[in-house]
Amino acid sequence: MVGNLIREVRFLAKDSGALFWLALAFFLSVIAVSFGVAEVRDQQETIATLIEEDAADRANALKGQEDWGGAAYYAFHLTHAPPSDFAFAAMGQRDSSPWKHRVRMLALEGQIHEADTRNADFGLIGRFDFAFLAASVAPLLLILLLYDLRAAERSARRHDLLVATAGSPVQLWLPRALVRVVALSALLLTPLWGASIIVGTSPDIVSKATVILVGALLIWWLIVELVSRINASPSVLLTSLIGFWLALAIVVPALSKAAIEARQPLPNGGEILLLQRETVNDAWDLPKEATMTPFLKEHPEWSDHATFETAFEWKWYYAFQQVGDQKAAPLVEQYRSARLVRDREAGLIAFLSPTSFVERSFEKLAGTDAASMIAYEDSVRDFHKQLRAFHYPYLFRDEPFDRDVLKGLPAYVPTP
Template sequence: MNFLDVRRETVFLLRKKSIALLLLAGFLLASFSVWTGSVDVAQQHQTIERLLVGDSVDREEVTHKHHDYGYIAYYTFHLTYAPPSPLAFAALGVRDIYPWKHRVRMLALEGQIHESDTPNPELALAGKIDFTFVIAVFSPLLLILLLHDLRASERAAGRHDFLVVTARTRNSLWPLRTAILMVALWLALIVPFLLGCAVNGVGIVDVFMISAIVLVYLLFWSVICYLVARLAFPAPVLASLLLGGWLLTTFIIPAVGDVVIEEAYHGPEGGNILMTQREAVNDAWDLPHQVTMDAFLETHPQWQGKTQTTSLFEWKWYFAFQQVGDEKALPLAIAYQQTAEDRYRAAGYIALLSPATLLKRALTHWAHTDAPAAWHYEQQVRAFHAELRQFYYPFLFNGTPYSEASLADRPVFTPYKNTER
């Protein structure tokens, strides 16, 4: 095999209208997915910028309007967000299911997190056609259409034996054609991705790694198509075998796996956490102040001796029962998170039987758009909310006179960097 052989076979294959149309379809699908993904990511960045401006204006208005730490803590919202990574345009992941922005106050946190817990089920089912979806789902289908009749078409035309005899070696022709078509499809898919990387500022390491992963994935399916194409059956039969395998591994196994996982792992829902926290907060209005303060002191003994109240309403009592409401819902929140992690881990084992699912998990992990990235953001929100409480509690329980200058030390949310995961 030499350069002339490669050139001859490449020209021969690409002159076929069916092959050219399939490669064009792959290029257009990849281009569409890159464009829509880039638009989606750009809109998320614009949303964050707009909310940051509004958040700053709102905070300034509250600061100038109120002159009491309790009112300031109650009315001030703080924007928290997880910005999309540069690679998110190619793998949107669960960012359309899990929340990636919250405006939180120093009230009970569980309600603020889980009130947006339930996604639109139809949206979650449909998903989005991003670059990862095109590679995982459509690229094997295009390969099947390109390679299923690699030999069958030549048999039907009566040229198979002649081509085998005239080839330099008996088994050099078909692997060469398979490799040419695979590389051609890889280029058709990867060129739009490279343009998207240039527009979104993706690092060279990420570009290289994703390109290599896509090539390995196409190589995997090419080998399967090559082996099946060797069978002495008509092209429709070979296509049916390959399409059956594609349908089984891409759709049926993941769907059945989801059902099995849902049945195997049970835990509280976000609504259970929300109701438990809200009931605890609402019930506190009817309880003696001391009952709430005793429960609060169990986890905050440093305020012992400073929890006495002398009126029907005091801000330290109000925020104390907000804290107690969170603590009563905490066991449910921990169980909820553990169940989610168990399901995600089990889905990883199911993915070993589904190359498409395995590829999606790999690319979304690389793009920081998978479920663990969403959980990491939630932990950041919890840590920031704890900082707010640590900031305000000394003023409230010590009865410190209000000073606007002290607000300069108020915590400011800083989103994680992609390298910090």
């Protein structure tokens, strides 16, 4: 077997066409990994800069305040989801979902759903990252390397002689295909391994990513092997394999996406934003009881402090801000749940498409999948609850303003 492998390595070294595709695989892998590392570093630098500017801006805003309500109103707080140490390989939902917000004590859902991402266009056209390379491009390169191993020998009328000389088809075709599969895998993975060492990615994650890529290539190798046994010309085999690739990589994901969206209707984020803002704006013209009744239902501990002596009081203002969130809460939960259900169903259907499975697996390893971005949104909501819990006692008890107390404002801590 070793002798056969050495023979096939020498044969591969003389195949200019195969060498071109292998060189292209390495070049594309370097490009994909380089783009990913550069984007992650850019995001990390952006977050570091925003953290400094956010602290300075908040300190400057609080200097001129003389009451608790004004301090809560003008103080912004940065929240962010830092990229993981494997995000360079799969940017995933970070291109289409916000990964940073500056929030304050106003109604939160409007602040979450009005935000957009700097790279929103990538949500439509996709990003050339390693996940895309491994999921969509690598199978095509494998097809181009393997499709004509048998057919070319048939066309040259050497097939039967080569099989007879080798002793069995397995001893002939297995080493030849194996050498190409191993070479393709190594050239795709080498830049990934190098970048993982540079950025400090966990070896466990790198090992899982390696297994995913190699496993996907083995599946495509099996598909190519079965199709290439058909006694047809190389052009017919290539066309057939490209058809398989189109079906598994494009048609199945597209049809499944359409079916899932039809099965699980999703409220529009704009509907949440509009409902919350209408509730907040309408509160100015309603009796204060219309605001305080639903607010005190959620916060009965402030019932003894819900009296008003002037037309405007900050505690009433922040109460109807929260009521805006309470009114939008059912729609928010529907929106969140539907996204999670869509993601789970897409994960099940991904088993029908190696392309979708690889891409989703890489995004999960990188923490850039839909569930991770929803978890970030949940962490922002939890932080906003901490802000309310900090400010409400001072607002409702009408305690004397003390700027030093604001040094104890909650600080957002990103979830792992």
